[in-house]
Amino acid sequence: MKPSSRRLNNPMSRDKTDMLSLLVACLLVLLPHFFHLPLWISAGVVTLLGWRSWITWTGRRLPPRWLLLPIAALAMGGIYLAYRTFLGRDAGVAMLALLLILKLLEMHAKRDLFVVLFLSFFLLLTNFFYSQNIATALMMAIAVLALLTAQLSFQFTGAVPPFKKKLRLAGLIVGLATPLMLVLFLLFPRIQGPLWGMPGDASGARSGLSDSMTPGMISSLALSDEIAFRVRFIDPVPPQASLYWRATVLSSFDGRTWTALPQTPMKAGSVQALPGSTSTRYEVTMEPHGRRWLFALETPLAPPQLSGSSAYLANDFQLLATTRIGSRLRYEVTSWTQSSLQAGGTPDELNDALQRTVGYNPATTDFARRLLAQSSDSAELVGLVLQYFRREPFSYTLEPPLLGRNSVDEFLFSSRAGFCEHYASAFVVLMRELGIPARVVTGYQGGEINPSDGYMEVRQSDAHAWAEVWIEQRGWIRVDPTGAVAPERIQRSVASQSARRLFGGLVTLSPARDSWLAMTRFSWDALSNAWNQRVLNYSPEQQKSLVARLGIDNIDWPVLTALMLAAGSLVMAVMMLPLLMNRIRVNPADKLYATFCRRMARYGITRAAHDGPRTFMAAVTASALLPAPKKVAALRFLDGYEALQYGTVEPRRRSAALSRLHSLLTACR
């Protein structure tokens, strides 16, 4: 038996179907990667796969090595040109995909089949670098099924069952494996990664707020329907108008772009609640954005506890993690919602907030001088500026005209059209001209409760920018100049918020919140949220609390391993016993007959293997050792047995005949 010498590219129809099912499985494995691989690789992979299918279909020979080597070299060169490296996530995935295809073209022995399968399994795992949603999980399950079907197809030697039966066998394997997989998933001692440094591109480019603001940037987010984070309120949900989710504070302006200043942790005790302040507790589940900030309602009380990282509260109320957030994160925070609190601004901080860009926006400087002539009180000046926004014909639009060098002048006095970034930026510049410390805050405003699971969803389209000014005796207070112009942007009714665009604006959802499309969407979002919360966020902490709920405290990994092995064995026993225990059913009459023969043997009447009941009857009759009443019972038993086995006992009388045999058996004990 030399399976390795069996050629797989034999032009036999059976080998053909095996090979084609393997090719289909490989295509399923590669399919999700086409979304992020460069076009030339996707096209190359499809071409080579087509070539391989054609070779299999027509029963031709595989290409010779001198033809494959240049193709492989070309592919490697292409990858190097595209990524400038062979390492890292994207280049690695591209390499694996090309390797898989080239191996398929160079597949001669049975051993090569396993190389192809192993490469496919690796490629399936790399899918999760890009997406771990429900659809990806389903796609993974289908691909595993296809791969197993292909794998077992190659193992048949004689009769080959139809494809349906092979698929059913693969389904049986996956089905039986699922309970065991669940046990392992829940109880396998988890190690918190990473084991080594992640390649720089592991978290990938993600949409979301950036750490600088050039008016015009957020507009691209305004069209994105992606969820930025979800919030579960432990305390009652605050009103829409106070849902300002702070992300980053921008204090430095170069005339065009706002950027953040280096952060320093806030000193303890610098936040004091004024009488009448209310706080709210909530839990945020953040999508990874590759940056360090965490989202919280304005003025969080304290930094949250993170698993695997730590966070601190910066002196401008930013919540910052010590590492970039590359995976989904869940944390609990408490915030003051009524911004009636006192925070002492340090002189340094106030100095930064008074920085002016000299040489820009002369009209704004003039305007500020005129305002200063009217009042010298900071609060009053803020009110005057907001009044100016309200009085003059400012408009809110997501498609504002382009602005020139003196962007604030142009915006304030000529174009007067823009959105939150323009308003916040112009307002802060104006405040600084007035000598009032001010800064830009970016984040998200609002959020929508999903009626299916009660989570508030905050989307990229909720991205917002507002301003903060420092006023003596009150500290930093929030001012939203956009609200002065377009209050509906802040006090949005829920109905207008539901009117979202799907498929890049091709379909506009009906604004009615209870339309079936909206309901479907809510359900889908709730389902993927449950998926995120239950499956993707299952961490060592979650594992601990699950085991604690089973009544085992003080868990360490040996206990966990023992628990896992116990549960695994139990599950396996439950699954496997029916597979092994389909015993042959013994005819009940035969069972009685066997007992009868054993009893007769005690009286020296033995039955040879070839003796029928008639012959045995003669032996019983002839026996001298058997007492007479027992002999009668024995003969009647044999008679009854013969009638039951070979005679014509009606099916409905069978049980009665059996019980009669049973009592006769007892009689001849």
Add this chain to the structure above:
Amino acid sequence: MTLQRNRIGTWIDRWLYRLAGPEAGEIMLDQRRVFIVPTGAGWGFAAMLTLLFIGSVNYNLNLGFAFTFLIASCAVVDMHLTFRNLAYLHLAPGRAAAVFCGDTALFELQLINRRKHDRYAIWLDFYGHAAAVAQAIDVAASGTSSVTLGVASTVRGWLPAPRVRLVTRFPLGLLRAWSYWQPDLRVLVYPHPEENAPPLPLAASPAAHGVGLAGNDDFAGIRPYRAGDPLQQLAWRQIARIDPALGGMLLTKHFEGGAASELVIDFAALPRAMDLELKLSRMTRWILDAEAGGLAYAFRLGALDLPPAHGPAQQAICLQALAEFA
């Protein structure tokens, strides 16, 4: 060294494989007799799982964990299915016909599946016979399959079937389950018929009427045709009278007396200096020649002294005596 290894081998056979001589009749491969180890591909699969796990840890991929555990569980299920593919299979020896030394002895083996699942791709071969070709066989649910394995015969006498090895890797090829079976099955190996042997020892017969050919001197009537009767002895005239299509039969002319008693295949008559195996080989050839020629022959070997006769029964007795001659 070899002795020690043999001892260890015997001990392994007895203790691990529970093999203590041939097993009579039908046997069942119970779980105690089926062994299972990963194949090379299986070890590769384990290494791949390790890498997948490390990757999932490093990149904190919870679905990666789920995926790794799913395919690891598939391998565990594969272990059970591979085991089940072989375990509780019933085996029974089939027929085995005698052969001449040098020919391939064929052993028929029955595989009986009393379970409700099909068994696929069970490879059978004779363990320790490098040249033996393994055969793959499927056994349908509640069905029986038979397979014939051959082994070259090198010595005359009784040839017991070598130890049968059953191997399966079905369904995923990651594990290899195997079992051994020593069926109580043997084949009689006749001596090799000598090639280019001298003609039948007719002249050597002591009877000397001097005339006629052996065994067909006196016409003694006709009898029904028996397989092996030479064509020239068919009673064509009698056959022609009855049309075979109307229930007629082939008839053979029967001769008695005369030189018939002169054909004696006698071990003692062969030259004393001749090699024993060559003598047996020559006698085998003569028996075959005599049968082919339809000649009755007397046979003397050791204590066996058979009167002249011919036909399958005579041939079988003589050939068995030759095969078993010590």
